[in-house]
Amino acid sequence: MESRVKECVAGIYADGWSRIVATMIRFTGGNWDLAEECAQDAFAQALRTWPTSGIPRRPLAWLTTAARNRAVDRMRRASTEAAKLREVAATEPEQAPPDTGDSDIPDERLELMFTCCHPALNLHAQVALTLRSLTGMSTAEIARAFLVPERTMGQRLFRAKQKIAHAAIPFRVPPAHLLPERLPAVLHVLYLLFNEGYGDPGKTRLSREAIRLARVLTVLMPDEPEAQGMLALMLLHEARRPGRIDANGDLVTLEEQDRSLWDEALIGEGLEILDRALRRRAAGPFQLQAAVAACHVTAPVAAETDWRQIAGLYARLALVAPSAVVDLNHAVAIGMAEGPEAALPLVDAIAGTGQLDGYYLLHATRAELLRRAGHPAKARDSYREALELAPTEAERRHLRNRLRLVTADPGRGGR
Incomplete structure (x- = not known):
């Protein structure tokens, strides 16, 4: 039973961490540290109690409730001053949740993505906060992934959260008229995470997490062809991963890769998603890059790669994203x-x-x-x-x- 519980909790953690953290950030009024601590406590509580009580019918709901209860307990034990402030707040009329404009997307993970990638934060802060809040990686793990001291990464995370608090950055999906401005930052950070894991065999977890989050984004924003283009690009690159490194750990160039090692299922999925995006006739940078990747993976052998078509795609890319x-x-x-x-x-x-x-x-x-x-x-x-x-x-x-x-x-x- 214990091994089954661990397996179940690990599976929920991969996708459920970000959902619980997003819910708790809203519940605690934007206290990111408390939200993350309560989410972590909930998973620890599940590992302690589920082996005897059994896995609940709705484990994610159980974990969310446990995290919320933990937050309530923590807030009740807070300082007298904070308690008085809460009492004052409790006497005021309940306010409606933040307006999300024309967006009717209910999943708070998207709100978490857009908050982590707010343009008021610098790129380093966006990446660090995305990894911490959306993947559940520890500060030490993030620091190792980016080859910086844990203290440095801790400071980046602290400053990012302080910036969100002091600048009153709202925890919400931007209104529809701001999406074109904000979405590129989200896509950029997710693709940066993918590349960080794709370029270094020791960081493959980053690529997997980027693909997982890209899938979430395309589900939550199904009408954004650039989000689909980015996911297609990731999948077409990931499909070639088995051929990129040989048995000795050496890099194998695209021309020299054994194409029989490529993942045909990922190639098929990537091509289908790309085709769906391109049918909208609004090709952006990620769709054009995915089209280049498609030229490579559909060539039966390297010598038959259509390099003239690839050159044309890059010429077009230079116009839209020089x-x-x-x-x-x-x-x-x-x-x-x-x-x-x-x-x-x-x-x-x-x-x-x-x-x-x-x-x-x-x-x-x-x-x-x-x-x-x-x-x-x-x-x-x-x-x-x-x-x-x-x-x-x-x-x-x-x-x-x-x-x-x-x-x-x-x-x-x-x-």
Whole structure:
């Protein structure tokens, strides 16, 4: 029974944590710390009592009630001053819940997402608060995931919650006229979380959590094609995860991946979601990136990838979401479609702006193009620059292998 309870609680925690925290934030009047503590206490209480009392018929409701009871108890034991303030508040007429404008979405997880990703918070705070409040990760776990001291991450979380309190940031879904302004921040943070887990094999939990939250977002906001596009993009990338790292832990490039290892179910789901989004004829950045990913996963072999179509998609992406990274990806696609000589001037122009000086993929891309164009000495220099900036050991090993390849066979050219 005890093992069954643990399994049940773990399953509920994955999806139920954010729902309970969201409910408790509203119940406690915006006290994020108390909300999280009471949610944690509720799960601990379930582990203690369910082995003897049995798993309740509605476990999530049981946990929510337990958290609410714990909050009431905590507030009753608070300081005299706080108690007096509550007594004053209790004598005032009950106020209606915050107006959510034209939104009729009942699930408070969406409110939690939009509060965590409010534009008044900086990006670091948005990411940290999203992880803590929506995934239930501890401060120590978040700190390890982002390679910062636990104290630093604790300070980020504290400042974010203080900002919400002092700036009176409302806990609600923004009115309909503000959604276009706010939704990109939510999408950006969720995709950032996904990339953090996708780029480092040791952080796969972040990718799973990002996909889970993206699924929640598309269910709660079914008429937002960009949310669907982001989920499709995540799924199409995640489908390739089994082929990205070999048995030795080394990174495998897209061209060299064993496509039989890719997850066909995720590919099918991602393509279906992308098709549904594109039918709305309002293609945004995530839909266009997902369309690029679709070109890769639908090509039966790497040599049959439609690089001209990919270049066209990146050209369109550069119009709707211009950035140096998009320009770099566009250059890569041109290099694959027309040859490295066509792409090298574009990459050199991007490098000349200085916008991507610390971005290892700029130097790695230049190195690959130089290698394919038959300039091994210049390629070695760019590989070394990329190696100094690569963020993970898997990426560094890959670059060392490329550097050894061009050093051992300096005359090697082509792909």
